Amino acid sequence: MKQNTRLVHAGRAKQYTGYAVNPPLVRASTIVFDTFAQLKQATLGRGNRVPFYGRRGTDTHFALQQAICELEGGAGCALYPCGAAAVSGALLAFLQSGDHLLMVDSAYEPTRALCDKLLKGLGIETTYYDPQLGAAIAGLIKPNTKVIFLESPGSLSFEMQDIPAICAVARQHQIVTILDNTWASPILCQPFALGVDISVQSATKYIVGHSDVMLGTASATEQHWPTLREQSYLMGYCASADDAYTALRGLRTLAVRLKQHEHSALKVAHWLQQRPEVETVLHPALPSHPGHAIFKRDFSGSNGLFSFVLKQGSQQQVEAFIEGMAHFKMGFSWGGYESLITATMQLQKLRSASHWPYSGPLLRLHIGLEDVDDLLDDLTRAFERFLQAG
Numbered sequence: 001m002k003q004n005t006r007l008v009h010a011g012r013a014k015q016y017t018g019y020a021v022n023p024p025l026v027r028a029s030t031i032v033f034d035t036f037a038q039l040k041q042a043t044l045g046r047g048n049r050v051p052f053y054g055r056r057g058t059d060t061h062f063a064l065q066q067a068i069c070e071l072e073g074g075a076g077c078a079l080y081p082c083g084a085a086a087v088s089g090a091l092l093a094f095l096q097s098g099d100h101l102l103m104v105d106s107a108y109e110p111t112r113a114l115c116d117k118l119l120k121g122l123g124i125e126t127t128y129y130d131p132q133l134g135a136a137i138a139g140l141i142k143p144n145t146k147v148i149f150l151e152s153p154g155s156l157s158f159e160m161q162d163i164p165a166i167c168a169v170a171r172q173h174q175i176v177t178i179l180d181n182t183w184a185s186p187i188l189c190q191p192f193a194l195g196v197d198i199s200v201q202s203a204t205k206y207i208v209g210h211s212d213v214m215l216g217t218a219s220a221t222e223q224h225w226p227t228l229r230e231q232s233y234l235m236g237y238c239a240s241a242d243d244a245y246t247a248l249r250g251l252r253t254l255a256v257r258l259k260q261h262e263h264s265a266l267k268v269a270h271w272l273q274q275r276p277e278v279e280t281v282l283h284p285a286l287p288s289h290p291g292h293a294i295f296k297r298d299f300s301g302s303n304g305l306f307s308f309v310l311k312q313g314s315q316q317q318v319e320a321f322i323e324g325m326a327h328f329k330m331g332f333s334w335g336g337y338e339s340l341i342t343a344t345m346q347l348q349k350l351r352s353a354s355h356w357p358y359s360g361p362l363l364r365l366h367i368g369l370e371d372v373d374d375l376l377d378d379l380t381r382a383f384e385r386f387l388q389a390g
Contacts, residue, residue, distance in 0.1 A: 003187055004255050011067025011248055016059050025245045026058035056233070060241040064248050065217075071186035071251075072199055074219030078232040079239040083182060083202020084110045086216030088118070090198050091147065093231035094176045094224075097123035099146040104161065105353040106131040106154030108180060112350070128353040131159040132291075138169045145173065150196070151180040152189075152298075153291070156364060157347060157356070158282040158307060160291025163298060167195030176224060182206075182335075185254060188301050197224050205335025206303065209250040209257055213243045257337075257369070261304030264375070265367040271376055272308050277383060279360050282307040304367035305334050310360040313386065318343050318361050320389035327370055327378045334366035339375055341365055 001009065016023040031051045033039040042052040049062040057065070057079070065077040080086040091114070095101060103115050105128040115126040129140055131154055148170050152161035163179065170177045178198040179191045185206040191199040201207065203215040216239075220228045262285075269283040281288070283306035284295040295302075313321075321343075322330055328341040343363050348356040367375065 006071060007187070007251055007255055010070040010251060011063040011065075013063070013066065016063040016066070023060055023063035023245070023248060025241055026060045027241045028058050029054035055236065055238045057238070057244075058241055060248075061239065061244045064244040067248060067251055068186060068201075068217050068219055072181075072219050073190055073192040074199060074225070075222035076225035076229055077217055077219045078228055078237065079244065080216035080218065080232070080237045081239055082214040083200070083204055083216040084114070085237060086200045086202065086218045087111050087180065088114055089216075089232045089235060089237050090178050090200050090218045090228065091119065091149070092235065093228045094147050094178075094198075095119065095122075095124050098144060099124050100142045100144045101126045102137065102140055102145060102148045103128050104131050104149060104151050104154070105129060105351050106157050106159050107149065107151050108155045109350065111149070111151070111180070128351075130354040131157075131161050132354070133166075134162040135165040135169055137166055138173075141169070141173055141175070145175055147176045147178060149178045149180070153183055153284050153295075155180075155183065155305075156307060156344060156350070156362065158284055158289070158291075160284050160289075160294040160298075162294060163191070163194045163196065167197075170197075171195065183303065183305060184299060185258065185303070186251075187255060188258070188303070189299050192219075192221060194298060197221050198228060202335075203247050204333060206254060206258065206261075207247050207250050207335075208243075209254065209336060210246075211333065211336030211338060213246045215239055215243045215247055258301065258303055260369055261367060262302045264369075264372040265302065265304045265306060265365075267372050268365065268367055268375060268379070269306055269308075271379075275383065277310055277313075277386065279309040279311045279358055282309065282362075303335075304339075305364070306367075307362050307364040309358045309362050312359075313361045314390070315345060317386050317389045318345065318363070320385040321363070321382045324385055325378055325382060327374055328365070328382075336366075337369045339366060339368035339370055 042050050068077040103126050167177050176197045179196045181191050181199045182202045199219045201217045269281050272281050285302040322341050328339045
């Protein structure tokens with residue numbers, strides 16, 4: 001099946017939908033059985049998608065898990081209450097005290113905080129590596145290296161990682177690779193085809209698509225699914241049936257939403273490239289992006305999230321830029337229908353293993369589903385405020 005058809009049908013097996021178009025919303029904590037034999041059968045294996053207890057899931061959860069596997073290609077999918085929980089659940093499933101983790105230097109800030117605080121306290125050592133290192137990551141591997149974590153593109157600075165090269169090195173050393181695949185969603189990048197072992201997503205973003213649910217997923221290869229499933233279950237991770245149902249509904253329109261996000265974002269990115277105040281636009285789909293060749297090789301499209309760097313600008317100017325927006329809202333997260341803007345004055349402070357070549361402020365945009373001309377008018381007025389505050 002082609003991509004759009006797969007999005008319509010994923011997770012809609014007859015066992016989940018019954019006589020309806022959509023899998024029904026099944027809320028449950030306790031699952032009851034008619035016979036002891038049924039109860040005993042339900043306890044056999046947590047990966048059988050058989051209702052046993054609410055934390056293991058109901059048919060609503062099972063339908064979403066199946067859909068993510070059908071779209072991403074994994075052997076199994078675990079659900080979490082948010083994307084950060086999916087990251088921590090995946091890492092803790094494969095790391096223990098005394099282990100060494102290689103973490104990409106451009107990682108999502110909460111992921112970095114997890115390494116520097118929680119994992120460090122558990123006796124797990126983290127080494128950050130340059131996101132553009134590629135196969136040369138072999139030089140950082142230690143005898144106790146157990147996991148390499150990737151995020152491509154980086155969620156602020158948008159470096160593209162050579163995923164297949166890194167995964168090939170990891171396989172040679174029997175190291176687990178975990179990719180934060182949130183930017184691509186389940187359809188713009190096929191992580192398992194690139195050699196990844198675990199694909200993590202914040203389903204809060206494009207999967208749900210409407211800024212009203214917190215949800216995370218982690219999919220795994222057949223080899224690593226039993227470990228991920230068991231460890232996540234033991235740590236108590238689960239998600240509500242309502243959130244799983246909402247994510248399933250979001251999947252059905254994912255492709256058409258992403259096409260509009262992509263179209264509008266590229267128009268804004270090209271417009272920003274013409275502004276004299278802009279040093280560079282960090283959008284991997286632009287030919288000017290340093291990682292464009294990798295993007296073209298490994299990704300089938302882009303979305304609404306990218307950054308741009310100003311040549312200069314004070315804190316006062318940046319505040320004037322972002323505080324008077326009519327359509328762009330200030331706020332974290334992304335992937336919803338609304339346009340968002342955030343700013344970082346000194347990105348180098350968030351790095352320890354790679355050099356950030358720009359001195360000006362970085363602004364990150366999520367281009368939503370508004371009319372793109374309205375967004376360009378909003379940005380035009382923002383630049384006017386920026387110059388007036390200088």
